[in-house]
Amino acid sequence: MTPKRMTRRDWMQLLGASGLAAGIGAVGNRSQAWADPVQRKDAPKGVKVVGRDHAPARIVGGKVIQPERELVLLHETDVLVVGGGPAGVVAALAAKRAGAKVTLVERYGHLGGLWTGGLVLIVIGHIVSGKKQVCQGIGEEMMRRLEKLDRGIVNRKPGVNPTVDAEALKYVMVEMIMEADLDVFLHCWGVDAIMDGNKVCGAVFESKSGRQAILAKTVVDATGDGDVFAAAGAEHERRKYHAGLVHRIGNLDRVGKDAGQLDKRLLGSITPVPGVNWVNMHGPDIDALDVAQLTDIELNARRLIWKNVETVRKTPGYEDVYLMETAPQLGVRISRVLAGLHTLTMNDVMANKTFPDVVAVGGAWSGDHQEWQIPYGALVPKDVDNILAAGRCISGERFMSDLIRVIPNCFITGHAAGVAAALAAKDGCLVRNVEVPKVQKVLREQEAYLG
Ligand SMILES: Cc1cc2nc3c(=O)[nH]c(=O)nc-3n(C[C@H](O)[C@H](O)[C@H](O)COP(=O)(O)OP(=O)(O)OC[C@H]3O[C@@H](n4cnc5c(N)ncnc54)[C@H](O)[C@@H]3O)c2cc1C
Known part of the structure; x- marks a missing residue:
């Protein structure tokens, strides 16, 4: 004999008889209400979707082939900053303060990158020997804001490396971004560059909204991993770390x-x-x-x-x-590093080399050497136009990247990239042709320290 198939009513009767239904009465009733179309008059109706919104990948000759397709335009902007870590958030704020329309895109639901999501909480690298603090500007403004919060920052004294609270810092970054009235897209992963010849003019993003495009006059790659400049074909080094x-x-x-x-x-x-x-x-x-x-x-x-x-x-x-x-975010220290117009070396640092196109001044790991200059050329790709690198992926030789990647040195290169990208967008020139003295002037106005 085929056993009788239990209906929902049978289950409720059985649970009622065993006394179990009494304990879950409210849940049971609620789920019944949801199941009852008469009581769901005000419930939102789904949009019926028939078929696909794009042609899927197909097996062609044993290979997986993605067909060509037109992308939805999500947004248009002057400066597009991809990556919302210390470099990206500072770049976006700096570009906005320099007068550009700015869009910041981040793959996760929070800002701060490794500084918050990676729980890397001690801020090393802004002090040089003599206990002078060289990394200033917007990153320093974040730390001043943290000081005003209960349990936002500890060890904030001259010559000492302070430690921040990740949640307080996420809050500060959201506050600053919202005050600046930036366009922000979270949960949005940059997956490709958009090229016009050799010029980057935006990026392609993947999110729950699908694959969409953002067009921009200039782009800052602050992904830490150089995802966008690599997609654009910029020469770079892929390092294990x-x-x-x-x-x-x-x-x-x-x-x-x-x-x-x-x-x-x-x-x-x-x-x-x-x-x-x-x-x-x-x-x-x-x-x-x-x-x-x-x-x-x-x-x-x-x-x-x-x-x-x-x-x-x-x-x-x-x-x-x-x-x-x-940490919600795995701690990746180094992956891709740009081949820039100038590659920073430890010899430059030790020789106190100065550059006419200085756009930032870095500090030491633990105050054990003098300040060192970062030239604009370390942010500019050798070969691809209209994109700048910021943060841990700027151009530096292997040992140098260890110094470049600490948090304050990331927010100062973000600061420089943001201002330069904004001025290039305003002047309608390629980022490699931006007038560096103008960039330096705006950076100083925004309280960056350039020596
Ligand atoms: C374990 C560990 C310990 C460290 N210790 C210290 C320390 O003690 N002190 C110190 O100062 N520094 C330390 N560092 C270094 C420092 O934390 C990082 O180098 C710094 O945060 C880099 O900043 P960034 O903005 O360049 O990149 P990240 O902080 O990596 O930020 C990049 C952002 O871009 C987003 N992103 C990445 N790819 C995409 C994409 N394709 N599309 C959209 N968004 C994307 C990421 O989600 C992230 O928010 C440490 C690093 C690690 C890993």
Whole structure:
């Protein structure tokens, strides 16, 4: 005999008889209400979609081929900044303050890049020997705003590297972006460049809205990975570098005075929130443009972090310590690096080399050398027009990139790129032909330090 198929009513009767339905009555009723078309008169109706909105990829001769298609134009702008990390947010604000219509696009739902999403909280690299702070301008303005917030920043004293709170910083960045009235698209991933000959004139983005285009007079690639300049065909180097997943642990204020000995690296460093530390991680060298390697490191790091925190908790006195959060964003230090008109070298730094086209002045890792100049040429591709690099992917030799990539050195190159992109858009010239003295003047007006 074929068993009788249970209807929803049968299930409700059965649950009622067993007394279980009473406990879920409200949920049951609500789900029934949703299922009842009479009670759903005011509910929004879906749009019926028949067929596809674009021709899908097809197998042709054993290969996967994507057919040519026209893209929806999402937006048009003067300056398009791709990537909302320290470099990108500063670039967008600087371009707007320099008078341009600006659009900032970020693949995640928050701003700040590795500074917030990567939980890289200590701001290193703005101080030089003699304890002078050289990285100023919009990034410094962010830190001044953090100072005004409860638990926004700690160790904010002359000559010291401060540590920020990621949530406070996300808030500050949103505030600044909204005050500036920028056009922003989050959850929007830059996947291609739009070219007119050798000139970049926008980028293609993928989001839940599909694949769409943004056209721009000038473009700043602040993706950290040089996704847009690479798509445009700009010469660059693809480097392997160590990556890691940062995390935060809590309840350190409950650790007893006579607690056992632990490897200090497991406990990390302080944050503005009492009892909460951030723990930096160093992993193997990876190619951060290889999705399989990104996956491996993420999986292994998550396992390792849990085990590390278990070790901490098993140590007498540390029982209450817990894993608060792993960074939503994997810590990729270096991947692509632009081949610029000028490539910065450690020799330039050590020789205190000066450049007529200086657009930023960088600091040292830990105040152990003098300030060094960043020429405009380090942001400009050798070969492709109308795009600038900003942040950790600007042109630098291997050791130099280690100095370039620290947060303040990223926000100052973002600052320079934003102003230059705005002026090139205004003057209708290619970014490589922008009048650098004009860029320097506006940067100084925006409180950047150029020496
Ligand atoms: C583990 C680790 C520890 C570090 N420690 C320190 C430290 O102690 N102190 C210090 O000062 N610096 C430190 N750094 C370096 C510093 O955090 C980064 O180099 C810096 O944040 C880089 O800034 P950025 O704006 O160039 O790039 P990112 O911070 O990487 O920002 C790039 C942004 O672009 C977005 N993006 C990327 N691709 C796309 C795309 N295709 N489309 C749209 N959006 C995109 C990203 O989501 C991100 O928001 C550390 C880095 C790591 C990884």
